[in-house]
Amino acid sequence: MADISLTLPDGNQRIYAAGVTGMDVAADISKSLAKSAISCSINGKHSDLSQAITENSDFAIHTMKDDAQALELIRHDAAHIMARAVQEIWPDVRVTIGPVIENGFYYDFDRDAPFTPEDLGAIEKKMREIINKREPVTTELWDRNRAIKYYEANNEPYKVELVGMIPEGENLRMYWHGHWQDLCRGPHLVHTGQVPADAFKLQSVAGAYWRGDSKNKMLQRIYGVAFKNKLDLKAHLHMLEEAEKRDHRKLGREMDLFHIQEEAPGMVFWHPNGWTLYRILQDYMRRRQIADGYLEINTPEVVDRKLWEASGHWDKYRENMFITEIDEEHANEKRTNALKPMNCPCHVQVYNHGLKSYRDLPLRLAEFGSCHRYESSGSMHGLMRVRGFTQDDAHIFCTEGQIAAETKKFIELLTRVYRDLGFDSFEIKFSTRPDVRAGTDEVWDQAEEALEAAIKALGLPYETDPGEGAFYGPKLDFKLTDAIGREWQLGTFQADFVLPERLGAEYVGEDGMKHTPVMLHRATLGSFERFLGVLIENYAGRFPLWLAPRQIVVAAIVSDADDYVLEVVEALRARGLRAEADIRNEKINYKVREHSVGKVPVILAVGMREVEERTVSIRRLGDKGSKVESLEAIVTELANEALPPDLR
């Protein structure tokens, strides 16, 4: 056989006979490398060490030191080992698929009785046994028919179905972990003992549809996490605990922000603290939008079905709309109304009132529009997914030629808003024309170019998602990253060539003829509810002063200071600060603890010393100590600090 040349990551080249395996090369380099090797990359493709190399290639050996590869393999092999363990304990369980996911893996099984938490312990134990056997992982290429016959003989219908989906003529890779075998793309570790027995944990059991389709049978999914070592696992479990602590549903209760109750699932009862936060955010958005040339409007929430039929929503989304009938006692005519699931049809009604000229464009109509959507019972989640919500919605009516400038203007607004609210980074997803769409190719060309040009003009990175646009136009989605690295899709910007026409929106152009405007749907926060959920979790409830619903508590150390406490509160309130007095019969330790737990950013403690010197002792949330300043200085300092970013 001819010789081939392998280029190692350090640039060195080595010559081997064609057909050499990664393991051969590792052994040739050093004995210890052969021992620690877990996989290799051949021309950048992550491969098994047993893979034969037949041509000149860039080549790298991976060990446990290569995080990306090591974690992928550990998790992937852990999934296989888990499946093997399950089948060893319950031979009648059918296997399906088990991929690697963030931090871990899962495997879907078909089994009559669901797994219980106790089962997970038994499976973990069996997995450790398999790991401790240190059995070699081997692989073979099979042709389709052999694989189908094999799986039919072994009563694995899901595997038969999977093999059936692989194109004719393509060989399949089969892997063995000891006697247990699975169809898999690979690559895998060298032996089962390379999965760290003390660094994985089975987390939970849940149902999942076969091939992700709700028409299919529901399988039993087991989720697990796996890491390189015990410490990483512990760190991950700790991180989960931390994330739980900042859960907005928990903080919402603790900080007395809102609640949701049985009689109105998916609808929020905002408490004084939460509504203060909501209002601060809304006032801020209102100022930002007005500064950007938006005109605020307000439209009905209950609207006759005729409008939804005209807009097309009745056909497409009726199942998700709250529909009301007016009973005959109260109406001469029986009619069917729907709670608005979105604002756009109503905004077109406002636009349509009165003849519009090209001189009126772009016309930016904004509404903090209260919408209702009947979300399925299983999808609701605190404030993040609700049935009643308010969008920071606006529709920009403009000409095709104005799309680019409006896109740019909007992205600039969104960037400012996100930054002001503590989110420094976000990603843009650009979705282009789908196969089934309305509008001519020329219009799509123009709109896609306009959107893309706007992102480029701002020098922002973005990702293109071909074919993912709405049927009525291309769109941009904005995903931000919060303080603990989670991503949230909130803002959106969508061009629409369909709705204005459907609802008869027109303007008189320079040519004196009637034209149909383009409508740009856009939201920055998305919905206030969801955004506040994200905001609460991002700050873990410890809001910057301008956002904090309770900004300052003035606490008396002795009751002789009560009058002065009230005076300080008055002085703070006079400057628009949200200040409360705490003159309860409690010790200062108690008060400090309670308000710290309540995440009040500033506690001003006053005793007789402060009364006499007209000072206050200021303690900031999270600080250990306090410092004394004059009342006058504190009021000015806090008043400045509490200004919203757009007013500074």
Next chain:
RNA sequence: GCUGCUGUAGCUCAGAGGUAGAGCACUCCCUUGGUAAGGGAGAGGUCGAGAGUUCGAUUCUCUCCAGCAGCACCA
């Protein structure tokens, strides 16, 4: 909507076929205390809703509602 789990005081949770308990919070009293829980007393619950089994159900069974985890969905 689907699979599984859960529903007891405002919150976190314990409990049992004979009609309920703890801690914190709340109210009152004592205490005037200098930066993360001072002491005492008291009040508070149709045990998610409905039906069934039973002499008796909050406990067992069924149905429904809601929540949680995941899946599906998300204009």
